[in-house]
Amino acid sequence: MTSVTIRPAVEGDAEAIVALIQAAFTPLIARVDPPPGALRETAATIGAELAAHRGLVAEIGGEVIGSALLKHQDDGLYLGRLAVAPAAQGRGVAKALLAEGERLARAAGYPAMILRVRLAMTENRRLFAGAGFVETALMHHDGYAEPTFAEMRKGLS
Ligand SMILES: CC(C)(COP(=O)(O)OP(=O)(O)OC[C@H]1O[C@@H](n2cnc3c(N)ncnc32)[C@H](O)[C@@H]1OP(=O)(O)O)[C@@H](O)C(=O)NCCC(=O)NCCS
Incomplete structure (x- = not known):
């Protein structure tokens, strides 16, 4: 495969x-309840996140095929909105984005990385567990009595 490049996201990447x-999360509508909050993102909301915090993009041949947002949360670096283009999935792009997020977190002295995963997305839970994340809390969306997602942490010390 053509090699994947990971670089910091800039505000000009917001549209991409x-x-x-949209492409990565739309198929999840059939699998998760409530529907993915990621689908409410716009170029304006992503641009604002990138202006205030940080992000990563993965590219193949100059085309953005993966992304993640990074921000400070509690004592850790939170990685959110992890997305890989459907045609590029299953080739290690997400693992490369997680590894780069971890490298940045270590460089900044964070003791932990944090992410959230829907309980229904068992393959995602396996992916993150395989990358060293542990489920530390079960949480639920507003209006839901049962847990709908888990917070996962990876200690970096
Ligand atoms: C979850 C997601 C980011 C994984 O990206 P990816 O680049 O396909 O993941 P990688 O190739 O780095 O890792 C693949 C591993 O994850 C698992 N996996 C999860 N979703 C997969 C998919 N759609 N296709 C192939 N493998 C998938 C596989 O079991 C594989 O594990 P293995 O290496 O032990 O075989 C991607 O499928 C995606 O964008 N999904 C929709 C949005 C989403 O769920 N985001 C995460 C929110 S918490």
């Missing part, structure tokens, strides 16, 4: 990131 999020 939104398109990627």
